[in-house]
Amino acid sequence: MAGKMRFGIISFAHIHAWSYARVLKELEEAELVAIYDDDPERLKEAAQKFNVKDIYSDYHALLKRDDIDAVIITSENAKHVDQAIAAAEAGKHMIVEKPIATTLEDADKMVNAAKKAGVKFQTAFVMRYHDATATIKQVLERGEIGEILVITTTNHGKYPDLWFGDPELAGGGSVMDHTVHTADLMRWYTKDEVEEVYAVSGKNIRDYLTVEDTGLISLKFKKGVIGSIDCSWSRPSTWPIWGDVWLGIIGTEGYIVVDAFRPNVDLVKEGERLQWVYFGSDCDKNMIADFIRVVREDEEPRASGWDGRQALEITLAAYKSIKENKVVKLPL
Amino acid sequence: MDKLRVAVIGAGFIARVHIPSWKRIPGVELVSVVDIVEDKAKGYAEEFKIPAYYKDFREMLEKEDVDIVDICTPTYTHAEIAIESMKAGKHVLTEKPIALKMKDAREMIETAKKQGVKFMVAHCLRFWPEYVVIKRIVENGDIGEPRVARAYRQSGFPVWAPWHFDENKGGGVFLDMSIHDVDTLRWIIGDVEEVYARGGVLKEKKSTAYDYVHALLKFKNGAIAYVEGSWIQPEGYPFSTYMEIVGTKGALRVDNHETAAVKIWRPGQLPQDFTPNSEDAYYLEIKNFYEAVKYDKEPAVPGEEGLKTLEVVLAAVKSIREGKPVKLPLSEEVFA
Known part of the structure; x- marks a missing residue:
């Protein structure tokens, strides 16, 4: 081509x-x-x-x-x-x-x-293409913190509005929107699949929504790694940035924190609230550039359709757990 | 008026923090220190100029005329020392957790009532500046009704106190450390109705006590929280805490490193950061108990509060053992 x-x-x-x-x-x-x-x-x-x-x-x-x-x-x-x-x-x-x-x-x-x-079917898991998370993938592959024991994650956000609160179009609320990114990163880092999911969601922050806007998920991978995800839309509209992707990775010989969207300049205009102006990695650009390369070189995408499917399964297991108040085993 | 006479039992890490606070209060006379390791008691007596030291707390109770006993011993010994001291008519401040068993905690509470003595559990975060401010912000309604919270507390394994290796002595990371966040969240958000937790002995294989636990809490008022306790951080990792609470009208968060007032770099050493405060939490806690005794007031953290918090952290351990969510109240003991 x-x-x-x-x-x-x-x-x-x-x-x-x-x-x-x-x-x-x-x-x-x-x-x-x-x-x-x-x-x-x-x-x-x-x-x-x-x-x-x-x-x-x-x-x-x-x-x-x-x-x-x-x-x-x-x-x-x-x-x-x-x-x-x-x-x-x-x-x-x-x-x-x-x-x-x-x-x-x-x-x-x-x-x-x-x-x-x-x-080629690539899932837009842009977080696999963010330079912070991709760098850490290399650090982990080199065994620099030994074996992974625990991965704690958050993907907080503001309420995105539009159709995101429509259960038909979105398929759910914050759990549907914000579970998959860090679930996928955990799968990528551990090279393992989730075995068990437990999740809770409470009373909504925004009482006018018909979908949930909070969610906390506890996971166990097949080889024993423990994980958690906070997928809540728990940032007020006036928060200085849209949200976060945060990971704490505990290894047998070290600890890593990734706060992928933390590189920001503080900006305050007279009479207005604090804003964070991002200066970190352009993961959207990295993702599309890699897609072009993968198509041309006939390789498998770094984040495939199958990866999208597996992360969705974790999300659906979380919903099932919330509904039944039970630990849910995978595969569904 | 006569000074209140205090004996500190247990000459370890937390006694080293409590003793200077007792000595700061003009109405207090610190008369005695006790440790089953006699050299430790003697060492503290010399270092802090405490007139008497004992190996056996019972002997101290017989020989010394004290008003207040401050229990700074390992968790599994709190109940016995507290109950004996109360029976001898002493007011008791005990370190957290109140006990490892709910029946012990109940007996401590009942004995204090029966003997008419003051009893407080040293949940020091209730005096810790950032948590006091968080409590005030939430009570003001500045963030509306709390809906979702997260709290972390991380360090290496407390190898300096080897009783933590035995789960029947210390209960593990959630009993000993995350109890702070659980108590604080209960204090601010309200009672917990259900707990799911995951964790275990992930790194410190010498230990029978869990060294990592995360728990998902459901509160009676519909709020939820994620609480994580880790003793598996790498060597040299600084003690780290984080709390955020999001409500219907806003959000708050605090991180002990981001908010540190002082940072120090020394050649060849890991950087150190902290927030000095002459009215630190331990001093305020001890002062609160002193005032409760002196002026016959209810102390800030009565035994009942310590028991309620204990029940939540025990539920987390039970949930890990059983692999399923656990409803409160608990019907049976978790530690034998």
Whole structure:
């Protein structure tokens, strides 16, 4: 494949789509050719912002084009499945936003469709591409803190609003939104699968939401590593940054803390609240650049569709545990 | 008015912290120190200029005319010393945890009542500056109703006090260390109704006591909390604490290193940071108990509070053993 890799973006419903589009404009080896959205206003806004001429209100029409190599699917969680299967059948490589689906059946269908079509299926686990977490992967591989004993994690956030509070479109609340990133990092670091999940969710911080906005998860991996995830949307709207991805990794011979989005400049404008202005790694850019490399070199993505499926299973196990107030064994 | 006469029992780490606080209070006379290791008692008596030392606390109770007994011994000995002291008519301040067994804690509470003496459990975080401020912020309603909290407390294994290796003496990291966060969260958020915990002896294989535990707490009012206690941090790791509470109207958090008032780098040594305070928590705690005795007031942390907190940390141990969530109150003892 010579020249630029030609991309389409399927929906700007997920806020991350806007950052991915920016990256596609910035990367030498990429070109944003066409975009789709089922919201005409949003489609128009994205087309203007990113100067894209080919706009679609039917994603099948976009997928029919022979001059598009790959798509990024950033619609509402529940809509991924149909779009991903259609993309695979159209022979497009794809990056799918996390969580890749809202049910395991959907995730399996997506993984199988990509496999059958022989296209690359990368899950947008941007945290595998963040330079902080990727550096620590190397530190762990070199055995610098011995064997991993415990991984404590948080993926806090503000309430993202939009459709994230819609149980149909999102498939859940904060547990659906914020479990998968650090669950995936734990799988990546331990090279192991989760055996057992227990989770709790309490009274909501925001009483107007119909989905949960708190969640605490306790995990055990097959080889014995203990993990935990705080996936709560527990940051007020006035918090200086959107949230965090934090990991404390206890090894037999050391301890590591990753606070991936801590590199920030403090900014206070007269009469306004403190803001943190980020200066850390551009994980979205790293992720898309690596996707292009993986497609060209015919390798497996660092975060595959299967990884997306496995992290979703942990999320669904957490919901089951919350509902039944019991420890849930995997696989489901 | 006569000074209140105090005996400190146990000449270890925490006594070294308590003794100077007792000596700061003008209305107190520190008359005696006790340790089953006679040399330790003698050493403390000399170092802190305490007139008498004993090997046996019973002998001290017989021979010395003391008003207050401050129990700074290993956890498994608290109940016996407290009950005997109360029966001898002494007011008792005991280190946390109140005991390892709920029945012992109940007997301590009942004996204090029967004897008409003051009894307090030394949950020092209730006097610790940042937690006092957190309590005030939450009580002011500044963050609304608490909904989700997290707390960490991390260090290496307390090898300097070898009784911690035996779970029937110290109970492990959650009983000994995370009890601070559990007590503080109970104090601020309210009663706990259910506990799930995971952990075990992960690193210190000489130990029968758990060296790592994390627990998910459900409070009666619908709040939840993650509490983590680690004694498996690498050698040289500084003692670290963290707490955040998020409520319906806001969030708060504090980290002991980020907020340290002083940082010191010495050549070839790990950096040190801390927040000096002349009115430190131990002094305020001891002063509180002194005033409770002197002015016949309820002490800040009565035995009942110590028992409620004990029950939560015991539930965490039970949950690990059974691999499932545990509802409170507990129907049976956790440690034999």
